[in-house]
Amino acid sequence: MKWYADRPVRLTRQLIADLLAVGWVALWIWVATTTHDRVLELRAPGDGLVNAGGDIRDVFTNAADKAKGVPFVGDDLSGALGNGTKAGESLIGAGNTQIGVVQDTAFWLATALIAVPVLFLLITWLPLRLRYAFKAGHTARLKDMPDLLALRALTSLKPRELAKFPSDPAVGWRTGDTDTIEELARRQLAALGVRA
Structure with missing residues (x-):
């Protein structure tokens, strides 16, 4: 695999x-952490x-x-006041439930704010980069095989590129014209940003 082109324009x-x-990715991580912190304020x-x-x-x-x-009356009074203790426990339970909901919401919202944009990036950008890396890597290995590079150029270069040749490049390739073969190989390498 060849991750980057040799030619400056394509490399840039x-x-x-x-x-x-x-x-x-950094932007969405920042957005997610900021949103997470803001949602946690709701607790x-x-x-x-x-x-x-x-306190109760x-x-x-x-x-x-x-x-x-x-x-x-100490035992009866103590029992009656013990019910107030249960009311305090109920408030604590309700508060902990609310805190748990807010924390879960903050976590899942932050996760979604990171996962969706990163998934979008992996679907759009990564396949293009991988396709280039494999294609350029395989093509770079063919540098010493100009006939194969020329054949690949005949099938992959745009018609307007092929029309720039002074004579029919397919005929030149079939007849073994070294100038045509070398020029086709050079253009195929150049199309991928690989130095000849």
């Missing part, structure tokens, strides 16, 4: 495309419920413990 285009691809009410529930639970637990010492 490839480098710019690769840098844009890296920039695209403040859940934190408030957890704190309030904890602690107050009623302390009151129930002190009520046990009251003569004759």
Whole structure:
């Protein structure tokens, strides 16, 4: 495989495309992390419920413990105050549920904001780069085989490129005209940005 062309113009285009691809991924990672942080700010009410529930639970637990010492009604009073402890636990549970929903939403939203653009990039940019890398790598291995490169040029070059030859390049290739074969091979290499 040959990832980059030897010729400066094509190499520059490839480098710019690769840098844009890296920039695209970096942009969406930044967007995803920023969005994740903003969504996590929505957990403040859940934190408030957890704190309030904890305070209520602690107050009623302390009151129930002190009520046990009251003569004759201490156990009944302690039991009644124990129900307040359960109310505090319910608030804590509701707050934790809300926090969990916000955290899950932040995580999955950030994941989607990264996955969708990266998937788009992998579907569009990566196949083009891989196709070039394989094609250029295979073509570069044929440098010492100008007849094969010339044949490939006859089948892959655009008709306007072939029309620029002074005579019919197919006839030149069939008759073994070395100038025509070398020119076809050179153009095939040049089409992929590979030096002859």
